[in-house]
Amino acid sequence: MGAHMNIQIANSPLQAELNASTGRFTDKTFDWKAFPSNVPFPELARAQMRYIGAGGSPKVGDTSTLPAQNFTLSLIYKEPGRYAACHSHEIEESFLIISGALIVGWEKDGEVVEVNLGPRDMILNAREVAHGFRVDGVEPVLMSISVDVGKPLPPVYRYHPKDCPSELARTFGAEPGKTIPFDRQGTHPMQQQMSDYVVRHSELPTIWEDAGFARKVYVGSAPGAIASTTCRKEMWGVPSRTALAAFTRPVEDAVMCLEGSIEVVWVDDAGNEAVVELGPRDMVRTPAGQAHFIRNPGAGAATLWTVIGQSDDDDFTFQAG
Ligand SMILES: [Fe+2]
Numbered sequence: 001m002g003a004h005m006n007i008q009i010a011n012s013p014l015q016a017e018l019n020a021s022t023g024r025f026t027d028k029t030f031d032w033k034a035f036p037s038n039v040p041f042p043e044l045a046r047a048q049m050r051y052i053g054a055g056g057s058p059k060v061g062d063t064s065t066l067p068a069q070n071f072t073l074s075l076i077y078k079e080p081g082r083y084a085a086c087h088s089h090e091i092e093e094s095f096l097i098i099s100g101a102l103i104v105g106w107e108k109d110g111e112v113v114e115v116n117l118g119p120r121d122m123i124l125n126a127r128e129v130a131h132g133f134r135v136d137g138v139e140p141v142l143m144s145i146s147v148d149v150g151k152p153l154p155p156v157y158r159y160h161p162k163d164c165p166s167e168l169a170r171t172f173g174a175e176p177g178k179t180i181p182f183d184r185q186g187t188h189p190m191q192q193q194m195s196d197y198v199v200r201h202s203e204l205p206t207i208w209e210d211a212g213f214a215r216k217v218y219v220g221s222a223p224g225a226i227a228s229t230t231c232r233k234e235m236w237g238v239p240s241r242t243a244l245a246a247f248t249r250p251v252e253d254a255v256m257c258l259e260g261s262i263e264v265v266w267v268d269d270a271g272n273e274a275v276v277e278l279g280p281r282d283m284v285r286t287p288a289g290q291a292h293f294i295r296n297p298g299a300g301a302a303t304l305w306t307v308i309g310q311s312d313d314d315d316f317t318f319q320a321g
Pocket residue numbers: 056087088089093125131155
């Protein structure tokens with residue numbers, strides 16, 4: 001690693017803005033009452049930690065989170081035996097599994113396709129497709145949810161335990177015999193539709209950049225990625241002692257550290273730097289037009305989840321710093 005030419009000024013306005021754009025896992029709390037219609041039903045219990053916007057929660061006035069621009073970002077925690085009632089909404093919404101195994105079901109006309117997602121798998125719930133999820137495993141699920149619009153409309157519930165038997169709500173509306181397993185080769189139209197919206201980490205190509213880090217594109221225009229007109233989503237693997245050169249996007253981006261640690265650096269026009277180090281479940285959102293880069297000065301590799309506020313490709317090549 002060469003010496004850095006840029007200068008970091010403690011307590012600079014740039015540093016203050018970067019700090020204000022950082023969401024720390026340890027500064028936040030999980031909200032068990034984020035979804036008021038679920039509160040009377042212990043079987044629906046889930047907790048939400050908000051980083052950007054409110055996601056599907058009506059708690060849009062929470063001042064401890066960043067106001068959403070092109071996307072929201074939150075963590076959801078759910079324990080074994082719990083589920084989320086089948087609902088639909090007008091926006092796209094992604095579930096990235098961080099730990100545990102999550103069953104996601106899509107329902108249409110009483111038939112349900114169910115997929116089991118593991119760590120680093122993702123589903124993009126398509127617009128107006130009814131979906132629910134459930135934890136059948138022995139460990140809780142932690143996942144990152146992004147809604148690809150700042151303020152979604154409230155969900156429309158299809159099979160909620162307030163309106164239908166609990167057993168039917170738990171299967172997302174499927175009567176016995178009406179649940180279909182996820183299968184990329186399946187011939188059922190719902191199997192084929194869901195296949196276009198499920199990404200498994202193990203199936204995605206790993207793209208090594210000349211700058212020395214790896215990307216897997218979950219949502220975007222790369223091979224294996226889900227096509228979308230809203231936001232791009234990528235997982236980055238950043239080896240120890242890797243640093244990028246500064247880059248600028250025309251939209252905001254968010255970087256959440258999943259494993260290891262990483263420095264996010266903002267640079268002003270004079271070359272002054274502001275720096276934060278992120279550990280697991282810490283996040284920085286960088287606004288449109290802000291020059292920034294990442295570097296990993298530590299001994300271990302870092303795994304990052306990044307959401308970019310438009311689906312188009314960037315017209316730049318990452319450079320080593
Ligand atoms: Fe949803």
